[in-house]
Amino acid sequence: MIELRQVGLKYGEREILKNVSLCIKDNTIKAILGPSGVGKSTILKLMLGLIKPNKGQVIVDGTDITNMNETSLYAIRRKMGMVFQGNALFDSMTISQNLGFFLRENMRLPEEEISRRVAEQIQFAGLEGYEEQLPENLSGGMRRRVAIGRAMIFKPHMILFDEPTAGLDPVSSKKILSLISSLRKNNNLGAVIVTHIIDDVFNVADSVAVLYQGEIIFDDVTEKLHEANHPFIRSILSDNILEL
Amino acid sequence: MKTQRSPSGIIAFTRTLQEKLILDMKVFFFTMQEFFWFSIRAFVAIPKAKQYWRDVLDQAKICGADSLPIVLVSAVSIGALLAIEVGNLLEDFGAKTMLGRSTALSVIRELGPLLMGLMLSARFGSRNGAELGAMQISEQIDALRAFGTDPIAKLVTPRLLAALIMFLPLTAFSDFAGLQSAAYMAEHYHRLDPGIFWNAVYPRLVAKDFVVGFLKAPVFAIIITLVSSFNGFSARGGTSGVGRSTIKGIVVSSGLVLIANFYVSKIVLENM
Ligand SMILES: Nc1ncnc2c1ncn2[C@@H]1O[C@H](COP(=O)(O)OP(=O)(O)OP(=O)(O)O)[C@@H](O)[C@H]1O
Ligand SMILES: [Mg+2]
Numbered sequence: 045m046i047e048l049r050q051v052g053l054k055y056g057e058r059e060i061l062k063n064v065s066l067c068i069k070d071n072t073i074k075a076i077l078g079p080s081g082v083g084k085s086t087i088l089k090l091m092l093g094l095i096k097p098n099k100g101q102v103i104v105d106g107t108d109i110t111n112m113n114e115t116s117l118y119a120i121r122r123k124m125g126m127v128f129q130g131n132a133l134f135d136s137m138t139i140s141q142n143l144g145f146f147l148r149e150n151m152r153l154p155e156e157e158i159s160r161r162v163a164e165q166i167q168f169a170g171l172e173g174y175e176e177q178l179p180e181n182l183s184g185g186m187r188r189r190v191a192i193g194r195a196m197i198f199k200p201h202m203i204l205f206d207e208p209t210a211g212l213d214p215v216s217s218k219k220i221l222s223l224i225s226s227l228r229k230n231n232n233l234g235a236v237i238v239t240h241i242i243d244d245v246f247n248v249a250d251s252v253a254v255l256y257q258g259e260i261i262f263d264d265v266t267e268k269l270h271e272a273n274h275p276f277i278r279s280i281l282s283d284n285i286l287e288l
Numbered sequence: 289m290k291t292q293r294s295p296s297g298i299i300a301f302t303r304t305l306q307e308k309l310i311l312d313m314k315v316f317f318f319t320m321q322e323f324f325w326f327s328i329r330a331f332v333a334i335p336k337a338k339q340y341w342r343d344v345l346d347q348a349k350i351c352g353a354d355s356l357p358i359v360l361v362s363a364v365s366i367g368a369l370l371a372i373e374v375g376n377l378l379e380d381f382g383a384k385t386m387l388g389r390s391t392a393l394s395v396i397r398e399l400g401p402l403l404m405g406l407m408l409s410a411r412f413g414s415r416n417g418a419e420l421g422a423m424q425i426s427e428q429i430d431a432l433r434a435f436g437t438d439p440i441a442k443l444v445t446p447r448l449l450a451a452l453i454m455f456l457p458l459t460a461f462s463d464f465a466g467l468q469s470a471a472y473m474a475e476h477y478h479r480l481d482p483g484i485f486w487n488a489v490y491p492r493l494v495a496k497d498f499v500v501g502f503l504k505a506p507v508f509a510i511i512i513t514l515v516s517s518f519n520g521f522s523a524r525g526g527t528s529g530v531g532r533s534t535i536k537g538i539v540v541s542s543g544l545v546l547i548a549n550f551y552v553s554k555i556v557l558e559n560m
Contacts, residue, residue, distance in 0.1 A: 092434050118436035126434045132427040146435040149339075149442075198435070 045069055046091050046124075046202065046236070051100035053086060060086055062258035064100070070201060073228060073235045075249035075266070077242065077280075082255050084238040085129055088204045091236070092126060093117040122150070125195030129206040131187050133179040133194070140166065140175040143193055151198075165193035169223075185216030192223060202234045203227065209244055221247045242280055245269070319522075326440065326521070327514050330448050333441035340446050347450035351412040352458065358411055359458050360465045362403045363395070367466035370394055371473035375480070387474050388488030395466035396497050397553065401504040404462045405545040408455070408508065413516035413541050416447060417534035420520025425530060429521065444517045451509035459505045496560045500553055507548050515541040 046068045053061040060083040068074045078084050089095045090102055093109045101110045104120050112120070133142050144162045147153055153161075166175060169189035179187055188208065195203050208224065209217040225248050227233045237249060245252050245266060252269055254262040256276050262269065269277065337344060370391045378384050394400075420443060423429050432439040467489065474480040519537030523529045 089430070094430055094433055114433070114438070121434055121436055126431070128427045128431055128434075130426050132431040134428060134431075135426075146437065150436045194435075 045103075045105055047101075047103040048087070048090065049101040049103065051090060051097045051102065053083070053090070053095070053097050059258060061097070064255070064258075064260055066253055066260065066263065068202070068234065068236050070234045071228065071232055072250045073224070073237065073248050075237045075239060075245040075252040076255055077239060077245055077252055078255035080240055083258065084240070084255060085206050087255070088126065088206055088236065088238055091204060092121050092124060118150070122198045123200050123202065125198065125200040125203040127188070127191045127195045127203065127205045127208060129210070131179070131191040133187060133190055135179055138176050138178060139171060139182070139190055142179065142190060143197060146194070147197055161197065165196060168196070169193040183216070185212050185219060188212065188216070188220055189223065192220075196227075196231075200233070202236070205235060205237045205239075207239055207241075208237060209239070209241055217244075224248050322522075323514075323518050326444075326518050329438075329440045330444045330514060330517075333438065333445040334449065336438075336441045337445055337449055340442060343442065343446035344449050344453075347447045348454050350415065351408065351447075351451050352454035355408055355411050355454075355458065356461065358407050359404050359462050362407050363400060363462040363466040364469040366399050366403050367391065367395055367469035368473045370399065370466075371470035372477055375474060375478040379478070384478060384480060385484050386488055387478065387480060388471075388485040389492050391470040391474075392467060392489040392493060393497060395470065396463050396493070396501045398549070400462050400466050401459060401501050401508070402545070402549045404455075404458060405504065405508040405512070405549065406542055408451075408458075409512045409516070409538055409541040409545055412451065413512045414534055414538050416513065416516040417520045417537035418530060420444075420517055421523035421530035421533045424521055424523045425526060439521075444513070444521075447517060448510065448513045451513045452506050455505035455509040456502060459502055463501065496556065499560065500556045503556060504549060504552050507552055508545055511544045511548060512541045515544060 046066075048064055048066045051061055051064045052059070064087070066074075066076075066087075076084055076087060086095065090097055091104070093102065093112060097110065101108055103109070105123065107120065109117060109120055134145065137145065140162050143165050144158050147158045147161060162175075166172060169186075169192060171186060171189060171193070174182060174186065179190065182190070192203075192205075192208075205224065208220050212220065221244060224235060224237070227235065235248075237244060239245065249266050251265045252262070253260050254269075254272075254274075254277055256274075261274050262272050262277055270281065272278075371387065374390050374394075375384060375387050378386055378390070420429070423443070429439045429443075432442060471482060471485050474485045475482050516534075516537040519533045519540070523533040525532075
């Protein structure tokens with residue numbers, strides 16, 4: 045379970061998040077919907093302890109990570125996998141090196157076990173035959189699937205997705221979304237999906253929080269979104285894509 | 289346009305100037321503090337470098353073998369130039385036999401290391417800045433942290449070690465090449481007997497001359513690697529941000545190399 049309690053964050057003088065409280069339960073898919081630049085990626089980075097809030101608390105599985113130091117955070121972060129907005133694959137490494145990198149780095153596993161887990165992720169992501177390719181030689185959808193495979197490598201119980209379908213064609217988007225749904229069904233994984241595309245929300249999310257101008261203006265099960273009467277939510281429901 | 293400023297306008301103007309200055313100072317000290325901790329962490333991670341020996345080797349190739357040509361070119365040209373200019377000067381005093389000594393001192397103690405430092409901050413520093421900057425803006429550095437790897441231990445410490453190891457032999461090669469080209473010019477331009485040239489070099493060099501020259505190598509290695517890597521890590525705002533931070537890294541590290549060159553010479557020469 046991940047919890048943000050009354051979190052506030054400033055970059056310099058700019059207040060990005062004002063008073064954000066959120067709770068993501070295990071085994072559920074929560075979407076965070078918001079316009080570009082509102083601080084969606086920032087929220088995910090807060091959850092991982094990559095940045096620290098100016099006020100409020102971040103709690104992961106009952107542990108307050110707000111003021112934790114970097115070394116103690118490593119263990120917490122391994123409970124979560126992160127799929128970054130631009131994938132953040134290591135461009136000098138092949139696909140299988142990308143997938144195996146953190147296993148080799150952080151776990152004292154025998155090499156066969158590493159190869160086995162890498163092969164498992166390759167198969168899961170449908171990337172057979174591409175093991176020795178560099179990320180630059182793959183399509184956007186494939187790279188995203190590599191990033192998802194990498195996020196699963198420590199067998200986390202929660203995965204954070206930063207704009208999983210942004211910049212993909214409709215077919216690849218569908219594939220990614222069904223991959224996300226299957227994660228929960230087959231692996232009992234929870235997920236946080238940050239997005240500005242409302243279709244993603246209706247396709248996979250159990251509940252949704254809407255972030256607007258630094259505040260959460262809606263937080264409930266997905267079906268209730270239609271009943272919300274905040275003008276921003278009304279406008280995105282009629283336009284589908286947020287361009288505010 | 290208003291040409292006259294009312295007193296209150298001037299006060300307001302100085303106030304905003306003052307506020308801006310204070311803000312700049314704050315940013316400066318904050319950055320210095322961050323740089324300080326960044327450097328400490330790079331050194332503290334040295335024991336972990338065993339795990340990253342492959343990265344150390346890769347970086348050693350980049351800053352050693354791949355930088356050798358440019359270092360040699362600059363050493364050869366500075367050696368040749370010194371021999372010609374200093375030879376002309378000494379000829380006026382009828383002291384051409386001293387040519388070997390004066391070029392050797394300049395090459396080994398001052399201009400050799402300095403030029404090497406500047407070349408390396410352009411070559412090795414810019415590469416570090418651009419590479420790490422690109423990794424920063426594409427969130428690869430965040431990814432390392434997110435999956436439990438210390439990005440400084442993985443990316444900066446190997447570069448630091450590689451530079452510390454490779455800058456010494458680079459200095460030796462650079463000294464050698466500089467002296468050879470000076471000797472060549474002495475013989476072919478100034479018609480000086482090579483025996484006379486080299487006789488004024490070797491027997492007269494003392495330990496101090498080498499200490500000054502070779503002490504600069506690790507000092508420059510630290511300055512160039514840490515400054516360029518820090519600037520790479522601080523890159524923000526897309527591709528142009530990488531450009532900006534790379535340039536800043538080169539400018540700052542070149543400036544610091546010039547300053548360090550002066551102080552290392554001064555301190556060693558005064559104390560030895
Ligand atoms: N390190 C930083 N320093 C200063 N400002 C930052 C920094 N990181 C992000 N910002 C700013 O904070 C705001 C929120 O950034 P964030 O990346 O979280 O937005 P986002 O909702 O993910 O947007 P996008 O849709 O572009 O991904 C943006 O306006 C951004 O410019
Ligand atoms: Mg974002």
